[in-house]
Amino acid sequence: MSSPLTGTRHLLRLVLRRDRFRLPLWVVGLGGMITASALAVPPIYDSPEKIAGYASAVGTSPVSYLMSGRQAAIDTIGGIVANEISQVAQLGICLMVMFLxxxxxxxxxxxxRAELVRSAVVGRHAATLAGLLYGVGAAVLIGAITTTSMLATGLDGAGSVTYGVGLTLLGLCYVAISLVAAQLSVSARGALGLAGAMIAIGYVVRGVxxxxxxxxxxxSPFGWAQRMDAFGEEQWWPALLLVTVTAALLALAAWLTVHRDFGGGLLQSRPGQPRASRFxxxxIGLTLRMQRGLLIGWAIGLTALGLLYGAVIPTIPDLVASNPDIARAIGVSADAEQALIDAFLRYIxxxxxxxxxxxxxxxxxxxxxxxESGRTEAILATRVTRTSWVRAAVVVTGLGTLLLSLLMGLGLAAGYGLGMGEWDRVAEQVGGQLSYVPGVLVVAALAVAIVGLWPRRSAFAWIAVAFVFFQVMLGETLRLPDLVDGVSPFWHLxxxxxEPLEALPALTELGIVTVLVMLGLWGYRRRDLGRS
Amino acid sequence: MTTAIAVSGLVKDFGSRTRALDHLDLRVEAGEVHGFLGPNGAGKTTTIRVLLGMLRADGGHVELLGGDPWRDAVALHRRLAYVPGEVNLWPNLTGGEVIDLLGELRGTLDASRREELVERFQLDPTKKIRAYSKGNRQKVALVAAFSSEVELYLLDEPTSGLDPLMEAVFQDVVQELRADGRSILLSSHILSEVEALCDRVTIIRAGRAAESGTFDDLRHLTRTSVVVDTTRPLEPVTRWPGVHDARVHGGHAEFSVDPGELNRVLGHLVDLEVRSMVTSPPTLEELFLRHYDEDIAGRGAGAVAEVVRAR
Incomplete structure (x- = not known):
């Protein structure tokens, strides 16, 4: 009884045991967000007029196309709910399966650790299969929650099921993509980068x-899931496309597993410098070196994203021209066009x-x-102080954030300039992107405070990221109370x-950043270090 | 200044239930190589982390190179070098980069010494840490520490994973450092290494110093082993006070004797007409096992007998 799949059951049990908090957190967090939105939308659009209003305004806006694609049957309540939850649900399910x-x-x-596991009676493909089953299980849970919450609000049965299935299949496709990425890269970070880039590309390509x-x-797989046209015509053949591609990717992952060395990938390490530079x-030099890959990856991705978004801005007037409903709603004038472009920019x-x-x-x-890895010990056993070690992380994060914002702004301006042949708004566009930096820094500073004060709870910093994502994407849809909205730093900017830029909120947030960083530093200086 | 490390009554708790260090005493004189021995989980690494100012002591007095390791951490770190027990280095840097990096951070890197050590430890500095074997990673950590000219070296099981050739290089380097008057705290399980290098040792058990002194000091406190053949049967041996772990087979016996009882036992043996006899001071290993086994003995005396019979 020894096949390449031997031991899968044990590995899956191990996976579930290790993630007995992580998996429920993802399912409850993401499922909860989807359910809350699905339940909140119908009461808002409770009359045919309001539904028609949504269809003509939101349903045809460039921002909505970019965020959620073209949703079928946008003039029905089912279409509206699907359109509202799409962004969080689709991006959420892809990110979840990628990380897991x-x-x-x-x-x-x-x-x-896997070496130890593999040395036991465990087949070559067991780990991949356990990862696959785990990812599939998580995706199916989210799909089921989505369908159930849609049914609970009284939406059309066939549409709810189609939507849930499409979402699940999209998740499965990214399970397969993540498995392939895990085979290609020798490091987990590299695999996350690769799979993350595939999510970004799929999402942006569908939007554009x-x-x-x-x-x-x-x-884009996002497009396939959407073109199942839940609540509209309901076509099932795009599902077949998703299933086929998923199966092909899984076969590729299995082939790679067989054709590579354990611990190896396609990207092998080469010899490097025998000496270190003084820097x-x-x-700061060490921190920067550790972040090099991270920074370069993000810089490429965000610049490309900026370029792409900038390039689509010039198509907005065409969109208005081709849609008499928008034209009627906002009037046909240069000002109206500009207002639309501004709203789009603000969203970007x-x-x-x-x-x-x-x-x-x-x-x-x-x-x-x-x-956690024990390396800080080696650093702090030298003349480096705790303060300067934390400071290096803060400086690199702060400057990195600033640099990436700048690159995104420049990308946006370049894309816009190339498309429009107009370069007179570069400063405005770059400056606009930079004006949101204080909000990013508040979240980063919160992470510094958590690392300093409650190191074992460090992962909680991700809750702040999830929350600002949720607030920015769904805050308006859900009509959250100001008290909840106000927790997000982006709500105040x-x-x-x-709107014109006001200095006060930005400066206040920079003040909060300072306080949080000082708190984190204070905690880091007085607590025990190391794995405990 | 004559004392490199002076620790007395050190207490460290993790949470309210785990006492990692329980009134530990440890004294390392300047210029000595001090062995730090103890079973796994006895608190050796925790002690070193307190000495490095990574952990804050919950009680007792800790002095490192005349300073307070928590308060003066950075000033003291300029004067010491550390080799961690679990060498976890940056996988995407090369060995050469890590050595330079740690040396720069310490501020005491001696470039020519670095070259010499890379040579002696036969290290390829262009390989990425990811690609090194465990022993090679250990060599990176050792070269990084020894390239620094400092007063005190804290070495936490520094030779785990080294081959015998590299172990010999390590011992040579430590001997040179000792000749040069440096102080070294060497936590190790390799007894031949400790015996070859250390002036004094401290044995730690369950967070307390169980024993401390030179090997001779420790031996005096410990039993002598005796292997003897006599003309007359040796059965009475088991009943003599001060005799332990006796195994008797007609006129042949092997046993150990408490230091204070040795003379009287010899007297009894003479009565049985000794034909041949070998006595030996306890080896470090025996010393060691005796201390380690007290933990086990508490749980089940069988383990001690097992060990004795096995040798």
Whole structure:
């Protein structure tokens, strides 16, 4: 009884045991967000007029196309609910399976634990299969919760099931993508980067395709799931496309497993420098070196995202021209066009800033990761003070955030300039992106405080990221009370360029950043260090 | 200044239930190589972490190179080098980069010494840490520490994973450092290494210093082993006071004797007409096992007998 799959059951049990809090947290967190939105939308659109209003305004806005694609049957309550939850549900399910799958495949192999496991009676494909089953299980749970909550609000049965199935299949497709990424890269970080890039590409390609109403949507799994047209025509053949691609990717992952060395990948390490530069021997130099891959990856991704978004801005007037409903609602004038572009820019700015919080928190939490791995001990056993070690992490995170914002703004301006042939708004666009930096820094500073004061609770910093994501994406839809909205730093900042920039909220937030960083530093200086 | 490390009554708790260090005493004189022995989980690494100012002592007095390791951490770190027990280095840096990096951070890197040590430990500095074997990672940590000219070296099981050739290089380097008047705290399980290098040892058990002194001091406190053949049967041996772990087979016996009873036991043996006899001071290993086994003995006396019979 020894096949390449021997031991899968034991591995799956181990996975479930290790994630007995993590998995429920993802399912309850993401499922809860979806359920809350699904339940909140119908009472708001309780009359045919309101539904028609939504269809003509939100349902045709470029921002909505970019965020959620072109939802079928947008003039029905089912279509509205699907459109509202799509962004959180689709991005959420993809991110969830990516983190869960990589954690139990490449991360295990990189740590060396998988070697011990593999030396037992465990088949070659058992770890991959356990990761697959785990990812599939998590995706199915989210899909089931989504369908159930849609049914609970009294939406059409067939539409609810179609939507849930489409969402689940999208999740499965990214389970397979993550498994392939885990085979290709030798490090877990690399695998996350690769799979994360695939999510970003799929999401952006679908959004741009939807804006242009072009065949581009067919180049993205997000597009396939959406073109099942839940609540509309309900076609099932795009599901087949998702299933086929998922199966092909799984076969690829299995093939890679057989054709590579254990612990290896396609990207092998080469010899490096025999000597260190003088700069590496400083806290900032070392921190920067550790973040190099992270920074470069994010810089490429965000610049590309900025370029792409900038490039689609010039198509907004066409969109207005082709849609008499919008034209009637806002009037046909240069001002109206400008207002639409500003609203679009404001959305892009805040969306990219929210994405940036993920970078900032990752960067700060490296401080904790180094401590957990025991390497901080080696650093602090030298003349480096705790203060300068924390300061290096803070400086690198702060400057990194600023630099990435700048690159996003420049990308946006460049995309816009290339598309419009107009370069006179560069400063405005770059400045607009930078005006959201204080919000990012507040989240990062909270992470510093947590690492300093409650190191074992470091992962809680991600709750702040999830919350700002939730507030920015769904705050308006759900009509959250100001008290809840107000927890998000982005809610207080001026809505540049829709509103003029006010200095006070930004300066207040920078003050809060200072206080949080000082608190974190105070905690870090007085507590025990190391794994305990 | 004549004392490198002076620890008395050190207490460290993790939470309210776990007492890792329970009034530990440890004294390392300047210029000596001090062995730090004890079973796994006895508190050796915790002690070193307190000495490095990573952990805050909950009680007692700790002095390192004349300073307070918590308060003066950074000033003291300029004067010491540390090799961690679990060498976890940055997988994407090369060995050479890590050595330079730690040396720069310490501020005491001696470039020519670094070259010499890389040579002696036969290290390829261009390989990424990820690609090194366990022993090679250990060598990186050792070269990084020994490239620094400092007063005190804290070495936490520094030779685990080294091959015998590299173990010999390690011992040579430590001997040179000792000749040079440096102080070294060496936590180790490799007894031949400790015996070859250390002037004095401290044995720690369950967070307390069980024994401390030179090997001779420790031996005087410990039983002598005796292997003897006599003309007359040796059965009475088991009944003599001060005799332990006796195994008797007609006119042949092996046993150990308490230091204070040795003379009287010899008297009894003479009466039985000794034909041949070998006595030996306890080896470090025996010393060691005796201390380690007291933990086990508390749980089940069988373990001690097992060990004795096995040798």
């Amino acid at each position: 799958v990589v954690r139990h495949t490449r991360a295990e192999e990189e740590s060396g 395709g939807a804006m242009q109403d072009s065949a581009l949507v067919w180049a 590496l021997g400083t806290p 700015f805040v969306f990219m800033a929210v994405i940036l919080t993920a970078f900032a928190v990752t960067s700060v939490l490296r401080l904790h990761g180094e401590e 001026s809505e540049v360029p829709v």
